[in-house]
Amino acid sequence: MTHHANHDQRTIPVERSLAGETIVITGASSGIGLATARGLIAAGANVVLGARDSERLTRLGDELGATAVAVPTDVRSEDDVRLLVAAGVAHFGRVDSIVLAAGIGLYGGVEDHDDAEIRRMVDTNVLGTVWGVREVLAEFRRNRGGDIVIVASVAGLRGGAHEAVYAATKFAQIGLAGAIDRQLRPEGIRVTAIAPAGTNTGFALGTGRVAGDPSLADLLAPEDVALQIVTVLRQPRRMRTTLWASWSMAEGS
Template sequence: MPYPTNDLTGTVVAITGASAGIGRETARLLAEAGANVVLAARRTERLTALVEEIGPDRALAVPTDVRDPEANRALVAAAVERFGRLDVLVANAGIGMYGGIEDASDDDLERMLDVNLAGTVWSVRAAVPQMRKQGGGDIVIVASVAGLRGDGNEAVYAATKHGQVGLAGALDRELRREGIRVTALCPAGVSTEFAIGAGRTEGDPALEEFLKPQDIAFQVRTVLEQPRRLRSTLWTLWPMSVDLP
């Protein structure tokens, strides 16, 4: 007898940071599984192109700056207006930055703190009332292994990811009895634009050993396809090429 999985057909998924990398691949894979996807990011042109690729009947672009609480509420409202509900939030928007504590500018660090941590809080805070109204849902926070063990060249980035992991754990304790599952995914390095230009360069051989954005998208789909009686609270994701620390 086959194991019963959760059918994603017709579910409504909002994805922040959907214009590139993990967010874009997650949108593609979930749409392939039958979900309707609401795409949030600041790069409107890329969102529009992704909507055309997936199909405007199944995808909606909502230009969003996750640092703005009102913009996150508008994202949820747009999902409900278009598709009638919101079943899933994938809080994926983030900024990566390698370097020591003195290496980046104050403005760059402030932006990373705001996007990675405050932006996650605002997007979750906007989604929870709708999920409560519906009687359940899923929140998937894309964090990082840096949130469990930061390397010496990413202290502030690690601080934001520790915050996301702590947020996810506390939310799970708060919300699970209301049918809202909360999962933190903690991947090791992923070969995306996120890494290039923030301490890595195009063609860097180290990127060959990184995870691919499709790998993280697959894990998001796996989390959502679990039967509702089951929940995953914290997953770490590593490439086969890397020894565990």
């Protein structure tokens, strides 16, 4: 007689479909935001693109077609962010997720930048994230759930001597993500902080990085980080990823 062992019948979870969902993206005209927009459209989603460069943003909206709407947005302005989210509801009927990818970075110690540069970095990275979170909550509550994805950095896990104020803004984003996860999870709202290490974007060009430097090719690609973002959005609703840090194989942690 042949005896068969009892095997666990559970299978790998089926990813959620993003087809027809509407996702707002800040910082959408370049880098991680742009790569995320392309990845989400490939997954069947509608995207609402926000960025300061209105000319570039308009070209991108035209290129991506009917499933994209472009809204010039300076995330330092709560009114701009409000209009960005409202555009998603007006064009597509609802907003299901927001990806807060707008950010700027300057290498240097705490004394190395003038007052205006410091304020621009703090207002963009910290207040720009807060305004995005605050603006989507009413819509997510109407929908009984949603996703907030905050693009932070490993600099928000351990600050380097050459990135003092930038690191402070990224610690702020990760702290915000943890706090709102604890606040909003009972309402079905998931919060993820994505914390990539160095990524080959326009980040800090001229203020610590040099365009064309061959070492930039050793960093993460923006598409790598976009893959993380799409992955957390496609997770089954019973689970959430609160913090996802990543490095390229060439970079130490």
